[in-house]
Amino acid sequence: MSVVIALTVAEFTSRAAIIAALAVLALVAAGWRQTARATSRPPRGPFAALGIRRPGGGPTGTPVERLPVEAHRPPSVLRRLAALVTTGAIAVTSGAVLAIVLAFAAVLAVIGLTDLLGR
Numbered sequence: 001m002s003v004v005i006a007l008t009v010a011e012f013t014s015r016a017a018i019i020a021a022l023a024v025l026a027l028v029a030a031g032w033r034q035t036a037r038a039t040s041r042p043p044r045g046p047f048a049a050l051g052i053r054r055p056g057g058g059p060t061g062t063p064v065e066r067l068p069v070e071a072h073r074p075p076s077v078l079r080r081l082a083a084l085v086t087t088g089a090i091a092v093t094s095g096a097v098l099a100i101v102l103a104f105a106a107v108l109a110v111i112g113l114t115d116l117l118g119r
Contacts, residue, residue: 007015075083
C-alpha cells in the first residue's frame with residue numbers, strides 16, 4: 001500500500017508562505033513582553049531584617065581597598081603566532097570534517113535518487 005501526495009507548485013508555495021508567516025508570528029509573540037526594569041536590592045546584613053542601619057549611622061557596605069597593579073602587557077609575538085597556528089589548525093580540521101559529512105550526505109542522496117529512478 002502506498003500513499004501518493006500530489007501538490008502543484010502554487011499550492012506548495014502558498015503553504016510554504018503560510019508556514020513562514022506563522023513562524024514570524026510565533027517569533028513576534030515570543031518577544032512581546034514587558035522589558036526588564038531595574039529594581040533596588042534589599043539591604044543585607046544583621047540589622048536589615050529589622051529595618052535598622054548599622055549602629056552609629058554610618059554607611060553600610062563593604063570597604064574597598066585600592067591596590068596598585070601591573071599595567072596590561074599585550075601578548076608576545078610568539079604567543080600571537082601560536083594562537084594563529086592553532087586557530088588555523090582548528091579551522092582546517094573542522095572544515096575537513098564538515099566536508100566529509102556533506103560529501104557522505106550527497107552520496108546517500110544520489111544513491112537514493114538513482115534507486116528511485118531505477119524502479
